Amino acid sequence: MNKIRPPRVTFHQLRTLEAVVRLGSITRAAAELHLTQPTVSAQIHELQSALDTALVEPVGRGIRPTEAAQLLRATALDMFARWQRFEEDLQALHGLERGRLRIAGVTTTEYFIARWLRRYTDSHPGIDIELAVDNRDAVVRRLQQDDIELAVMMMPPDNLPLHRVPLMRNPLVLIGPAGHPWAGAHRVARTALNGQALLMREPGSGTRLATEAYLHTHGLTPTVRATLGSNEAIKHAVAAGLGLAVVSRHALAADPAHDGVALLPVVGFPIERRWLLVWRSDRRLSLAAQRFVEHVRAHPPDEPDTAAAAGA
Template structure:
């Protein structure tokens, strides 16, 4: 006869968080528990298993090998329980469940519309949505805090599967009165030494911009780093510099944001939005249905008004370099 566990799901969930985060304090914060409660649950586990699970390390703690083994077993149990809940839901149709999904910051302009379409078909599904920069979304995937993610530049690790959703053109924007807006075509060499605004490190838009600049051999002057699309737009409109930004982050008429799309050779930078998930984890029924939903009803790019560059002044050839 298979022996029954001497632990509870709550204890295992606490142990998993402590091992993953390497800290009782951070585990308590994530689980919304007090530190004494977390410490007590770890102590109870150690007594039940007659094994040391954490050791002092400086001012903190270090999980032992036994704790790593227990975490792996707990994750297997959690996955098996998830499969049971999925199968139970499938018996009655997808009436309840939770979709845990994250999107990089630019998705805030459209991801709610996608989720609304999905919940209209599945009104019993609760949504847990996080919107953060690329590095934070990747970390959530690694830590299994989410099942699905929408991003532009998926990482190599953890191994992912995904489906393309829609194009994400990155356009060069400048203030309304910028001299480049009077050219029919702006040569790429004019970026050399130009004041450029970038998103923060870890942003997919920044990674794509830097990769494009390297490929083009261009060396602008990095004037400022800003932490959001809205901050970038306001700074460009104020004349602080030019910037590459997703077309989805701009109004249908960019002039409403106080900017203009610059007709530079080689732009827009063409990228795609991807819906991704971990290849080594089984998706919940709610997540699988969302993937099927997005495949069956691919999102359409938001309506945009194309940029209309002014005629080239006399003597300008508009040649791209």
């Protein structure tokens, strides 16, 4: 049997190399790793000396990873994955007393995701939580780059292999300023939306995608007056009378009047969607993430009030 030789490089060097190859830049790698550029350059140089091969080559004012660097990154990722499995097995030996859960949610989940995590950490107090709340496009990038294991979103991407667990309803309601004449109606025809000023979330937002799909399906042509980057900005703008908007019912107070808005009973609203917990089917979940999936399956999150969501 051949004797296994220990590597001539360190995990720190491999982590640095992985970031440089993935980001294609020593500057960006240094920023991500919270290191100085000379430190990153020195680690790459040490790797090249240890392996006696070039890992980066100059291109203009930047660098380009060589084929050897791409091969080393793939090897490093295999090593990192193996080390993660070791940590998970170690956690299992200790009854999941320690560990880390890396999870992200799209912006609207900020109204409820902390409650889910609190219930989980009550049962597993030794677990550290790394939570990111960002727009849908940023959450998708985190999944692509393995920055997170789990994500909570309404409209997962089609270009990633994903497991999906339905969690709870996410009714998308139409809102206008408090006192809007439609608020007191029994039902308003959807064609009334034609020509109305509409406020939208940023491109790539799940709520915007669902809204645009609804409008396209029914041939409706409101006027997009403004694009805003958060639910809070949308609510303030609607309350100020800048236009109507579609938002998740979760983003509103139990009584929408507290937000200065009213639910508008237009035919077709609420648009019924669902929150999903998703993760890469081509990746092995850590023990902490596996336990979280089991937890939410055993303890489904609370549903929003159906009557309020429907504007009844």
